[in-house]
Amino acid sequence: MTLFFNKRDLVVPGDLLAEGDYELGENVYRIGDKIYATRVGLFELKDSKVSVIALNSFYVPKPGDVVIGDVVDIGVGSWAVDIRAPRLAILRAVDALGKPFRPDKQELSRFLTVGDTIIAKVKAYDRTRSPLLTLSEPGLGKVTSGRIVRITPSKVPRLIGRKGSMISMLKRETGCKIVIGMNGVVLVRCKRPEDEELLVEAIEKIERESHVEGLTDRIAMMIRRRKGLGA
Amino acid sequence: MELKKPPLIDDEGRRLDGRGPAELRPLHIEVDVLANADGSAYVEQGNTKVLAAVYGPKEVHPRHLGLPDRAVLRCRYHMAPFSVKQRKSPAPSRREIELSKVIREALEPALFLQHYPRTAIDVFIEVLQADGGTRCASITAASLALADAGIPMRDLVAACAAGKINGVLVLDLCDIEDKHGEADVPLAMMPGLGRITLLQMDGMLTPTELKECIMLAIEGCKQIYAAQKEALRERFVRIRKEVEEAEGLEPAEGGGEA
Numbered sequence: 001m002t003l004f005f006n007k008r009d010l011v012v013p014g015d016l017l018a019e020g021d022y023e024l025g026e027n028v029y030r031i032g033d034k035i036y037a038t039r040v041g042l043f044e045l046k047d048s049k050v051s052v053i054a055l056n057s058f059y060v061p062k063p064g065d066v067v068i069g070d071v072v073d074i075g076v077g078s079w080a081v082d083i084r085a086p087r088l089a090i091l092r093a094v095d096a097l098g099k100p101f102r103p104d105k106q107e108l109s110r111f112l113t114v115g116d117t118i119i120a121k122v123k124a125y126d127r128t129r130s131p132l133l134t135l136s137e138p139g140l141g142k143v144t145s146g147r148i149v150r151i152t153p154s155k156v157p158r159l160i161g162r163k164g165s166m167i168s169m170l171k172r173e174t175g176c177k178i179v180i181g182m183n184g185v186v187l188v189r190c191k192r193p194e195d196e197e198l199l200v201e202a203i204e205k206i207e208r209e210s211h212v213e214g215l216t217d218r219i220a221m222m223i224r225r226r227k228g229l230g231a
Numbered sequence: 232m233e234l235k236k237p238p239l240i241d242d243e244g245r246r247l248d249g250r251g252p253a254e255l256r257p258l259h260i261e262v263d264v265l266a267n268a269d270g271s272a273y274v275e276q277g278n279t280k281v282l283a284a285v286y287g288p289k290e291v292h293p294r295h296l297g298l299p300d301r302a303v304l305r306c307r308y309h310m311a312p313f314s315v316k317q318r319k320s321p322a323p324s325r326r327e328i329e330l331s332k333v334i335r336e337a338l339e340p341a342l343f344l345q346h347y348p349r350t351a352i353d354v355f356i357e358v359l360q361a362d363g364g365t366r367c368a369s370i371t372a373a374s375l376a377l378a379d380a381g382i383p384m385r386d387l388v389a390a391c392a393a394g395k396i397n398g399v400l401v402l403d404l405c406d407i408e409d410k411h412g413e414a415d416v417p418l419a420m421m422p423g424l425g426r427i428t429l430l431q432m433d434g435m436l437t438p439t440e441l442k443e444c445i446m447l448a449i450e451g452c453k454q455i456y457a458a459q460k461e462a463l464r465e466r467f468v469r470i471r472k473e474v475e476e477a478e479g480l481e482p483a484e485g486g487g488e489a
Binding site: 010012013014015016027029031036038039040054055056057058086087088127128152154208209211212214218 | 289348350382386422460464471478
């Protein structure tokens with residue numbers, strides 16, 4: 001049992017992380033008893049589980065995830081939605097309307113059309129088929145106002161923070177409404193444009209500096225200082 | 232009639248650009264140079280300059296090209312019209328199509344393609360300036376662009392050529408050495424795993440010379456590999472340093488506000 005890195009060390013694909021009887025976490029793989037990194041990220045060890053917290057990644061859908069996507073096509077009884085995953089997601093009319101859909105009587109484009117942005121939940125995905133979305137839950141549906149910020153999906157947990165500490169701090173300090181899609185698309189709704197500017201700047205800072213310790217304090221400091229200057 | 236070959240190595244064993252036989256050209260690597268691609272990298276190896284961009288994994292178009300059990304890796308190696316002395320037609324040549332395939336096959340073993348069925352990963356390689364060793368520089372750049380796009384990899388792929396000029400075995404041939412030399416052996420590998428993913432030979436070598444060339448190229452790949460890892464880390468290390476420096480100033484500013 002040997003470890004070749006310390007916690008939070010920066011690793012790149014192909015780095016030999018550990019040798020021996022460890023469990024495999026995210027972004028690692030094993031050859032014999034050697035464990036290697038598959039992505040650029042931070043080395044992590046919890047109990048005996050070796051993993052890498054990715055700094056660059058793409059979104060892989062998981063059932064239950066709330067995502068924000070754009071409608072890109074209208075099919076016979078469904079919409080195709082770009083949720084920044086490897087595959088286009090499908091939103092069936094039943095899952096959007098909550099009742100059976102009659103193609104002979106209704107027009108899908110009356111509800112959602114190409115170019116609309118929606119907040120949806122991933123209903124099913126098994127990576128051999130396209131992900132299925134649903135809107136049949138409160139809080140889901142068409143986005144009518146706000147601003148979209150895109151970040152790397154692997155940094156969503158940092159934006160939320162431990163037990164939601166980061167996101168509640170952002171909401172409290174700026175007074176804005178924030179919806180985070182697990183696919184790295186963030187919707188912010190603010191009353192004042194200055195708050196919006198500040199919040200977007202803070203989110204971009206979180207994405208850029210997520211691998212440096214003391215992130216929450218740094219962001220809180222930045223917001224307070226900026227608000228102090230504005231007053 | 233025999234063509235008179237120019238001397239490629241002087242009496243002191245120095246090459247045309249002053250290098251020793253087992254020396255690489257000056258290497259410069261940058262990662263994340265293009266905002267619109269999912270991942271990108273830029274590699275300069277001497278006068279050879281190569282840009283690589285990666286998109287994906289994404290939906291396959293046209294649909295029928297998708298595979299039910301794994302992702303398709305698509306590579307395009309392309310030389311810019313201004314990359315060579317005489318303008319090159321921008322249309323893909325036979326050579327470029329072949330190199331695209333060879334580069335694709337050198338990269339494939341590093342990826343977990345079976346994890347992403349019915350999707351495509353696109354790699355675009357643009358040779359901006361060619362001075363020998365473009366396929367190797369392309370592989371070096373493309374593997375970095377893949378890592379930058381966040382695509383899981385077994386290891387980075389590093390590539391380098393070795394060859395024979397004026398009877399001497401040398402590392403990392405430039406264009407003149409390649410054209411007037413006796414042999415050229417491009418090699419790509421995953422140095423961390425000790426696996427070779429590309430091995431070609433052009434010219435004449437004895438079996439022992441070939442073995443020596445391979446050993447030489449492997450040594451070159453290891454040096455390039457170290458530079459690749461350094462380049463991938465560079466951006467994050469830089470941000471960390473910037474933040475720490477800013478933090479060093481913080482107490483003074485905070486004191487002012489209070």
